[in-house]
Every structure is written in structure tokens, then in C-alpha cells.
Amino acid sequence: MAAATETGPVEPAPEGKWQGYVDLYVVGDPGRAAAGVVPLPDESAWDRRDTVLDAFTLRDGRTRLVEVRAASVRGLAHRAYGRVRQDEYGYRRTSDGRYLVICVADGVSSGELSHKAATLAARWGTKWLAGLLERTEPADLPWGQFVRGVAGAIERYGRKLLRGREDLDAEKCDLREVAHRLATTVLYAVVDLRAHEGVHTAHVVTVGDTSAWVLREGGQWEPQEAVKNDGADVYSASVQALPLPPVTDPVPVRTTIRAGEALVLMTDGIGDPLGQGTGPVGRFLADVWSRPPASGVEFAAQIGFARKSFDDDRTVVAVWPVSAR
Amino acid sequence: MESEKAKILPFYVLIDVSASMSGRKLDEANQIMPQVVDALAEAPILADKVRFCVIDFGSDAQVRLPLCDVLDQHSSLPPLTIRGATSYAAAFRLLRSEIEINVKQLKADGYLVHRPAVFFISDGEPTDPEHEWRTAFQELTGYDKASGQGFSTYPNFVPCGVDQANPRTLATLIHPASGPKQMQMYLMEQGQNPADAIAAIAEILISSMLASGQSMAQGSSGMILPAKQDLPPGISAHSSDDFV
Numbered sequence: 159m160a161a162a163t164e165t166g167p168v169e170p171a172p173e174g175k176w177q178g179y180v181d182l183y184v185v186g187d188p189g190r191a192a193a194g195v196v197p198l199p200d201e202s203a204w205d206r207r208d209t210v211l212d213a214f215t216l217r218d219g220r221t222r223l224v225e226v227r228a229a230s231v232r233g234l235a236h237r238a239y240g241r242v243r244q245d246e247y248g249y250r251r252t253s254d255g256r257y258l259v260i261c262v263a264d265g266v267s268s269g270e271l272s273h274k275a276a277t278l279a280a281r282w283g284t285k286w287l288a289g290l291l292e293r294t295e296p297a298d299l300p301w302g303q304f305v306r307g308v309a310g311a312i313e314r315y316g317r318k319l320l321r322g323r324e325d326l327d328a329e330k331c332d333l334r335e336v337a338h339r340l341a342t343t344v345l346y347a348v349v350d351l352r353a354h355e356g357v358h359t360a361h362v363v364t365v366g367d368t369s370a371w372v373l374r375e376g377g378q379w380e381p382q383e384a385v386k387n388d389g390a391d392v393y394s395a396s397v398q399a400l401p402l403p404p405v406t407d408p409v410p411v412r413t414t415i416r417a418g419e420a421l422v423l424m425t426d427g428i429g430d431p432l433g434q435g436t437g438p439v440g441r442f443l444a445d446v447w448s449r450p451p452a453s454g455v456e457f458a459a460q461i462g463f464a465r466k467s468f469d470d471d472r473t474v475v476a477v478w479p480v481s482a483r
Numbered sequence: 484m485e486s487e488k489a490k491i492l493p494f495y496v497l498i499d500v501s502a503s504m505s506g507r508k509l510d511e512a513n514q515i516m517p518q519v520v521d522a523l524a525e526a527p528i529l530a531d532k533v534r535f536c537v538i539d540f541g542s543d544a545q546v547r548l549p550l551c552d553v554l555d556q557h558s559s560l561p562p563l564t565i566r567g568a569t570s571y572a573a574a575f576r577l578l579r580s581e582i583e584i585n586v587k588q589l590k591a592d593g594y595l596v597h598r599p600a601v602f603f604i605s606d607g608e609p610t611d612p613e614h615e616w617r618t619a620f621q622e623l624t625g626y627d628k629a630s631g632q633g634f635s636t637y638p639n640f641v642p643c644g645v646d647q648a649n650p651r652t653l654a655t656l657i658h659p660a661s662g663p664k665q666m667q668m669y670l671m672e673q674g675q676n677p678a679d680a681i682a683a684i685a686e687i688l689i690s691s692m693l694a695s696g697q698s699m700a701q702g703s704s705g706m707i708l709p710a711k712q713d714l715p716p717g718i719s720a721h722s723s724d725d726f727v
Contacts (some may be wrong), residue, residue, distance in 0.1 A: 190531055191531050431487050
């Protein structure tokens with residue numbers, strides 16, 4: 159290579175006029191997976207995206223009501239083993255503009271079609287729930303009937319998808335056989351976009367370990383349901399999931415949020431590292447979500463933080479009320 | 484770490500270092516952990532979750548590598564050395580106390596701990612009285628879920644026999660012996676070289692570890708053993724009712 163230096167002065171390259179960079183968020187020890195995983199596609203589902211994200215404002219006329227950020231990120235383990243993202247989210251604003259309906263769904267890992275259950279729960283479920291709200295107050299929603307309806311829709315869809323399989327009779331097999339192939343936890347939330355004295359009411363229902371939190375002013379995480387696996391001797395991966403109907407009708411949790419706070423709905427891929435919200439992950443997310451992140455890309459990057467051994471899919475939908483002036 | 488829920492998959496490797504293990508058998512046994520380390524270096528998802536402990540046993544049992552992240556440590560495994568007789572009882576007792584201490588500590592540190600997996604490698608019959616090692620094994624694996632009596636963090640126990648190990652004895656160590664999470668025993672086939680058989684067992688241990696990691700990624704918390712058709716040559720797999 160030395161010969162090349164004899165060819166006279168080299169014109170300096172024109173200075174680049176650009177800035178910015180993308181970097182990984184890291185909380186504590188990132189582990190080896192964050193840098194070491196070679197991401198593989200799932201060759202059984204080419205149209206399933208690795209990461210999806212959204213960021214938008216909901217307004218009433220020219221008045222900003224809430225900021226919404228949403229992202230679903232494929233976990234490192236699914237990237238490493240070439241499996242689809244099984245989490246999904248969905249939302250709808252009711253046609254009268256009054257309510258925002260949100261779903262966060264976590265397809266059960268062992269089912270090869272679980273991402274389809276999660277997608278159905280997120281899209282069809284929010285649409286149906288938005289329809290119900292046209293004639294029912296959130297406090298009076300028939301949650302048991304609704305959840306059973308979603309379960310029934312997943313079962314029917316599952317039987318359709320499983321048609322033609324040699325290993326089971328898609329029409330006649332037991333519901334558990336269907337659930338073995340596709341199942342999902344669900345969380346539905348209805349946020350009243352009309353604030354009363356600055357306070358928005360939200361109703362939340364969950365089946366399984368998908369969780370709802372309110373991030374209070376000052377960075378305190380307030381769980382809206384019991385936190386999973388507390389007190390178990392040896393960890394168990396079993397979860398409640400649709401289409402298997404919950405043993406008892408789900409009980410809605412009613413909560414309130416105001417400007418400076420956020421309603422944060424998440425799958426266990428982020429709920430597990432968050433724990434009780436008092437550790438380093440809780441502090442990190444409280445810091446970066448004290449106000450809505452500027453973009454969906456930023457939000458998705460925050461959700462995708464690296465922390466040793468946490469490698470599941472992660473999905474969050476968060477709502478920040480905007481203060482009325 | 485106060486409230487997080489990182490998952491840990493603990494593996495315990497118990498290696499017979501009685502007098503009969505000397506020579507190439509011991510050399511191969513000493514190669515097990517370096518091979519595990521190489522395999523984990525290629526499997527970052529798993530490497531973040533797996534912990535290994537190595538115990539050797541002869542006349543007594545000793546922890547050669549306390550439960551740890553084997554890629555994290557610069558400490559290398561001290562070479563195994565030969566120590567006389569074959570006390571299964573000493574091995575089971577030490578294993579039980581290690582599991583108890585390790586799981587308690589990991590849980591105090593906020594981890595979700597998967598059921599420990601044990602690979603038990605022996606080339607001979609136990610030299611201690613039968614009632615003694617059987618009692619020690621019962622204390623290691625006995626648990627009644629309904630009453631909560633026994634050792635709730637009992638391990639999945641995979642006995643591996645080479646050379647003069649007695650299949651009938653080892654078969655009684657498979658745990659759980661039945662049910663959906665049934666374990667297996669691996670035996671050197673007749674006429675094989677025992678050192679090669681130990682190398683093959685290392686291969687089974689590694690493929691089981693990799694498969695268990697993948698199954699964790701697919702939502703299972705169970706330990707996965709390789710299918711019979713995937714076993715390295717010279718080794719056969721057995722369930723507890725293969726010998727009477």
C-alpha cells in the first residue's frame with residue numbers, strides 16, 4: 159500500500175453536513191446477548207415485522223388532549239432463534255371522540271401461531287370494544303362477556319388457521335389443543351379523553367401477566383394489578399391466556415391520570431425487568447418517560463434497552479395527558 | 484437488585500473421581516467444562532442465564548467450581564484429581580446443600596430460578612452402604628407438593644454411566660422417573676472406550692443445555708434432553724423402567 163502515498167496531495171473530502179446517531183440504551187450489565195445475538199428472520203412468517211412503533215397526539219378541535227406512544231419490539235431470544243415477535247398492540251378512538259381504547263397482547267411463547275392470536279386480540283378486540291362504548295359507559299362495560307367474546311374469536315380464528323393439519327382435527331379438537339397452538343394474554347384499557355378538573359379516568363382489564371401501571375409525578379411506579387410470580391419457590395412459566403376462558407370474570411381496575419403522569423400498559427417482557435418499579439429499570443423508565451418521548455423511534459429504543467438476561471418481546475402503549483391551558 | 488425477575492438456569496455437573504477414573508477418563512472429564520464454555524461463548528442468549536457448578540466425588544465430595552456464570556469468571560476450573568472410593572452419599576449430600584444455598588441466594592438477589600439440572604457421571608458402583616446413599620438421594624429428590632414436605636427445589640437428575648457403572652443402580656437415580664418432565668439415563672454401550680463415552684456425555688450435556696435455552700425462549704421452563712436419534716454414537720438413553 160505504501161506506493162499510493164506518492165501521488166501528490168489528496169483533496170480533503172468535503173466536510174459532511176449531518177449529525178445524530180443511534181445508540182443502545184443500557185441499564186446496568188447489558189449481558190452478552192445485546193451485542194452478541196445474530197438476528198435471524200422467522201422463515202415461517204416473512205411479513206411479521208421485528209419492531210413496530212407509533213407516536214401521535216389526540217386532539218379535540220385544536221386542543222391537545224393526550225400524547226400516545228406505542229412500540230412493540232422483538233426480543234433478543236426470538237431474534238437469536240429466528241422466531242417472530244409474538245407481542246402486539248392496538249388502539250382505537252371511539253367515533254364520538256370521547257374514549258381511547260387500547261390493547262396490549264402477549265402471544266404465549268409455546269404456540270407457533272400465538273402472534274396471530276395477539277394480533278386478533280389487539281385489532282378486532284379494540285374495534286369491538288370501541289363499538290360497545292358507543293352505547294355503554296366504561297364503568298358498565300360487560301367485561302366478562304367481552305373477554306369471552308375475544309376468546310371465542312381467537313378460537314374460531316385458530317380453528318380456521320389449523321384446518322388441513324394432519325396432526326389434529328381443527329373443527330373438533332379440544333379448545334386446549336387450539337390454545338396450545340395459539341394463545342395470548344390481553345390487557346384492555348379505556349381512557350376517557352374528556353378530563354374532569356384535569357383528571358382522566360381509565361378502566362383496565364387484564365387476562366394473564368400483561369400489566370398496567372401509572373407513572374406518577376416524581377417517578378413513582380404504581381401497579382394497577384398484582385405483580386406476577388411473587389412468592390413462588392421455583393419459577394413457573396405458565397400463564398393465563400385466551401382462548402382459554404379465565405376461571406372468573408376479570409375485574410376492571412379503575413384509575414386516574416393527570417398531566418405530569420402517564421398510563422403505561424406493557425407486556426411481561428418489560429414488566430419483568432421493571433419488577434416492582436423500584437429498581438434501576440424503574441428509575442430509567444421513569445426518567446425517560448417523565449414526559450412523552452419526542453418520537454416513536456426514541457420510544458421504541460427505550461423499550462429495547464439492554465439488560466442482562468432480559469430477552470423477551472417487549473411492548474408498551476403509554477398515554478400522557480396534556481395539561482389544559 | 485431488589486425487584487427484578489431475571490431468569491436463571493442452574494446446571495450442576497457431578498463427576499466421579501474415584502481411583503478407577505484415572506487416566507484418559509479423567510482427561511476427558513477435565514475437558515467437559517472447557518467445552519461448555521466454548522458452547523456458551525457461541526450462545527449469548529443462554530450464556531446470560533446459565534450458571535454452572537462442578538462437584539467431584541471420590542471418598543468425599545468437593546465443590547470444584549461454585550455455581551457461577553462460567554464466562555464471567557477469569558477463574559478457571561481447578562483440574563479434577565483422583566480421590567479413592569466412590570461415595571454417592573457424599574455427592575448427594577453436598578449437592579443438596581449447594582442447591583439449597585445457591586437457590587436461596589439467587590432468590591434473595593431477585594432472580595427467578597428454574598429447577599436445577601444435574602448431570603451425574605460415574606464409572607462404578609457406590610462404595611458406601613446402600614441405605615446411606617439411598618437416604619441421601621431421597622433427601623435430595625423427595626418432595627410432596629401437596630403437603631410441601633421434602634426438598635421443594637429438588638433437581639432434575641440425569642445419571643450417566645460409563646465403564647463399570649451398574650445400569651440398575653443408576654436407573655434408580657433418574658428423577659423425575661415418570662410423568663411429563665421425566666428425565667433419562669445415559670449409558671456407555673458395551674465395548675466402547677469409556678473415555679470416548681465421557682466425551683459423548685459432554686456432548687449430550689451441551690446439546691441439552693442449548694435445547695433447554697431454546698425452549699426457555701419458547702416459554703417452557705422445563706429441561707430438554709436430546710432425542711434418542713440425536714445421541715452421539717456409543718451412548719444409549721434409557722428411562723427408569725428399562726431395567727428391573
